[in-house]
Amino acid sequence: MDDTLDELFAVIEDRKETLPEDSYTASLFTHDKGENAVLEKLGEETTELILAAKDDDEEEIAYEAADIVYHLLVLLSMKDMEIEDLETELEARG
Ligand SMILES: N=c1c2ncn([C@@H]3O[C@H](COP(=O)(O)OP(=O)(O)OP(=O)(O)O)[C@@H](O)[C@H]3O)c2ncn1[C@@H]1O[C@H](COP(=O)(O)O)[C@@H](O)[C@H]1O
Numbered sequence: 001m002d003d004t005l006d007e008l009f010a011v012i013e014d015r016k017e018t019l020p021e022d023s024y025t026a027s028l029f030t031h032d033k034g035e036n037a038v039l040e041k042l043g044e045e046t047t048e049l050i051l052a053a054k055d056d057d058e059e060e061i062a063y064e065a066a067d068i069v070y071h072l073l074v075l076l077s078m079k080d081m082e083i084e085d086l087e088t089e090l091e092a093r094g
Pocket residue numbers: 008011012015022023024025026041048066067070071
């Protein structure tokens with residue numbers, strides 16, 4: 001899991017740097033309202049996750065959770081934070 005998140009974060013960082021035209025991730029970094037778009041997605045997906053959980057729909061829970069994790073990593077990158085900032089915080093709670 002750690003590797004998957006590290007690899008996804010590295011791809012997001014690459015998209016931020018290289019801004020390929022056909023990349024949804026790059027569009028979030030180039031769009032004027034990119035940060036608002038990410039925050040809106042996080043809100044929508046959290047609501048969808050709650051509904052999936054209430055329905056005990058495991059496939060939908062995994063789908064919405066993945067959307068949330070992806071947009072969360074984009075947000076960290078937008079704030080010029082590192083994935084280690086999240087890991088450090090989680091480990092500090094252990
Ligand atoms: N993990 C993701 C990822 N998760 C979600 N999304 C996008 O986030 C958007 C979510 O918007 P929506 O909620 O409206 O879409 P939806 O989930 O189909 O819609 P709902 O039915 O849930 O409302 C979609 O355009 C998804 O394609 C992602 N886009 C890219 N990645 C990864 O990011 C990396 C870079 O990809 P590019 O952005 O293509 O360069 C690659 O590793 C990709 O796999």
